[in-house]
Amino acid sequence: MTGIRIGDGGGSGGIVLVHTADLGASVRAAARSLLEEVFEGDMTDQDWEHALGGVHALAWEGPELVGHASLVQRRLLHGGRALRAGYVEGVGVRAGRRGRGYGAALMGALERVVRGAYDLGALASTDEALGFYAARGWLLWQGPTSVLTTSGAVRTEEDDGCVHVLPVAGGPVPDLSGELVCDWREGDLW
Numbered sequence: 001m002t003g004i005r006i007g008d009g010g011g012s013g014g015i016v017l018v019h020t021a022d023l024g025a026s027v028r029a030a031a032r033s034l035l036e037e038v039f040e041g042d043m044t045d046q047d048w049e050h051a052l053g054g055v056h057a058l059a060w061e062g063p064e065l066v067g068h069a070s071l072v073q074r075r076l077l078h079g080g081r082a083l084r085a086g087y088v089e090g091v092g093v094r095a096g097r098r099g100r101g102y103g104a105a106l107m108g109a110l111e112r113v114v115r116g117a118y119d120l121g122a123l124a125s126t127d128e129a130l131g132f133y134a135a136r137g138w139l140l141w142q143g144p145t146s147v148l149t150t151s152g153a154v155r156t157e158e159d160d161g162c163v164h165v166l167p168v169a170g171g172p173v174p175d176l177s178g179e180l181v182c183d184w185r186e187g188d189l190w
Contacts, residue, residue, distance in 0.1 A: 038092030046187025051090035057109040059102040067093040069106040077181035086114035088123035121166030124190040138164035146181045159190040
């Protein structure tokens with residue numbers, strides 16, 4: 001387990017990266033509870049399932065979990081290539097702890113993993129978080145989005161304008177106006 005300590009106004013805190021397989025039951029429950037609080041009850045079982053199976057960045061203030069973000073692998077199709085994408089899920093910081101750098105620290109930890117292990121990063125953002133991701137170098141996808149189904153690619157127009165990518169040095173240079181296709185999953189596709 002890799003830990004990165006961040007400042008939090010003088011208290012004890014830090015960011016810890018841990019794989020889903022190594023999350024204890026109590027930490028897993030705390031992370032889900034935190035995300036349900038952050039998303040005000042709009043965190044479905046499928047949303048939580050999407051956040052599992054990869055690396056979790058956990059922000060701690062002493063023994064209290066105050067932030068979570070995860071990175072899972074997905075396949076994205078673009079420009080005739082299947083790209084190995086580090087896909088960000090379940091980003092949230094407890095309301096009383098926002099503005100202290102936890103969100104940036106969580107994303108910084110995951111972006112390091114993206115840059116070292118994937119062709120590019122990707123995520124779907126709420127309107128409120130568009131500026132946050134743009135300031136970190138994430139690029140808003142301008143082209144059409146689609147999902148790969150058993151019948152082929154199907155447009156996901158409702159997701160146009162919320163998908164971001166993080167190009168990786170030495171990786172493919174995406175054509176932001178081209179089509180981007182994600183792999184199928186239950187629930188929110190992006």
